[in-house]
Amino acid sequence: MPPESIHIKQLSSDSKNFDLQLDQLLEWESDSTLKIDQLVSNILIGIRRKGDDALIKYTREFDGRDISDIEELVVSREEMREALDSIKDIEREALTFASKRILDYHQHQKLESWSYNDADGTLLGQQITPLGRVGIYVPGGKASYPSSVLMNALPAKVAGVSEIVMTVPAPGGELSPLVLAAAAIAGVDQIFTLGGAQAIGALAYGTKTIHKVDKIVGPGNIYVATAKRMVFGHVGLDMVAGPSEILVICDGTTDPDWIAMDLFSQAEHDENAQAILVSNDADFLVRVKISIEKLLPTMDRAAIIQASLESRGAFILVESLDEAVMLINRIAPEHLELSVADPERLLPRIRNAGAIFMGRFTSEALGDYCAGPNHVLPTSSTARFSSPLGVYDFQKRSSVIMCNEDSASSLGKRASVIAKGESLTAHARSAEYRIKK
Known part of the structure; x- marks a missing residue:
């Protein structure tokens, strides 16, 4: 398979049209016609x-x-x-x-x-x-x-x-x-x-x-x-999930074959999956592209991977890893790999991500199967307000209130005032019945 056959979008954060290009990259309309x-x-x-x-x-x-x-x-x-x-x-x-x-x-x-x-x-x-x-x-x-x-x-x-x-x-x-x-x-x-x-x-x-x-x-x-x-x-x-996603942040020193395969790991799900690589090293992006060209023909789902990478994948060049963190929070990815020397330095500033994979040795695939955390994760930027599936999704919370005679009277006085302000007379009288005379 010649290198020219793979066309992955190349974006640069210093481009005049970068914001528009990124918005277009992240757009996904389901075929729910x-x-x-x-x-x-x-x-x-x-x-x-x-x-x-x-x-x-x-x-x-x-x-x-x-x-x-x-x-x-x-x-x-x-x-x-x-x-x-x-x-x-x-x-x-x-x-x-x-x-x-x-x-x-x-x-x-x-x-x-x-x-x-x-x-x-x-x-x-x-x-x-x-x-x-x-x-x-x-x-x-x-x-x-x-x-x-x-x-x-x-x-x-x-x-x-x-x-x-x-x-x-x-x-x-x-x-x-x-x-x-x-x-x-x-x-x-x-x-x-x-x-x-x-x-x-x-x-x-x-x-x-x-x-x-x-x-x-x-x-x-x-x-x-x-x-x-x-x-x-x-x-x-739990959630209504969209296509699978991975965002890889790399400082340019991880084996490019590893990064290529990490991108493949989500792209192979289906043609609408999204795999994005962000780096502050332009030469490294070239090396990963070479790895993709080399490894793609060896994959069982090569056609799906290629379709995914070409339609929704991207390489993004940034000026620094600090700028990469800003992109992370904007993209709010389902899976985030921090393939950098010191991932713990970046972690406190990451607000929006479904699951965060720290360091060069932590591939997203481990989280899919046996690391321990849940692999049911928010997609389509919903990590801005959603969390992974967990025990809390199968538990309910009921509020508990029990007043004694004194507290019922004290609370009732205030409740009555507020209820009358809302023109809810029965609420007010219900509270007032319990006010100590």
Whole structure:
């Protein structure tokens, strides 16, 4: 493959048009057209009206499966255990190793209830309770994602969720043993081989066979993302994720082959994924381009990687690493690699990033599978206000208030004044009834 065949955008922060160029680079419009919206809406209406019968119909239509009974979509616990026994020892060890690290990390996130008595004797606090039933959507079809099973189910387990229901598409009836094995390790309670918008509808609204859940988590294609948007309010959501992203900051002294492969690691997800390299060393950017040309033909998903790099990838030359930090906070990437000599110097100034990978030896791929932190991360610059999936996504917080006679009287006097100012007479009188005469 000749070097001329790869065309990656080259940007420089000192360019007059840099701000406009960066905005255009970061723009991403999903293909959620009116046609897709209407199709998904019809599917969700079908699920609400016809339940299991609609699930059978859509599975036959979209997954190419010749089924006639809803029970054909159910995966038993025995099948999960058999899958765990059937996979290679090295695969079982890797999944078990990853699950332990993920559990250990997420144990640190668990919120606990708390309370205190204020000066007037009022008990104030917060009660933490787990969600009752959670739905996990695991993508299938083009690839299998046992890591997504672990990353979505294990934080729910740590939180104390009572029931975890998983849906995973099985086009043509094919289902990855690794996915089932991961579900067995993570303690998933139920699995249904459902995909697409119909799976989201079943989890959100419930059918005779699939009980409605309290929250849906997990990534999916545009039909899944559109369905998640439409059912929000009936159930909670983790996030509506866009294409995968990586932003690599490098000072020019990391092996360029390593950086090229780190960019590939996200570009291989799909053509809309975004891989950006920022450096203050112009010669290093050239060396990475040479590495890309050399390594791309060796990749199984070379066509996808090339399409991603050419459509949404970029090399950005900056004057300094301090300027790179400003770019980080503007881009707010899903994955951020700080491939520099002293990443800890930069870290305190980074406000917007889903996950931060520190130093030359910390590839993003480690975070995807077994480092411990969650790989379900905010995309499309939503790291400005969103966080990675965690135990806190599976816990609820309830405020706790208990007054005694004296504090009810003291608070009631002030509450009455404010309520009257809002013309809410019943509020005022409710408070006034408890004022000591």
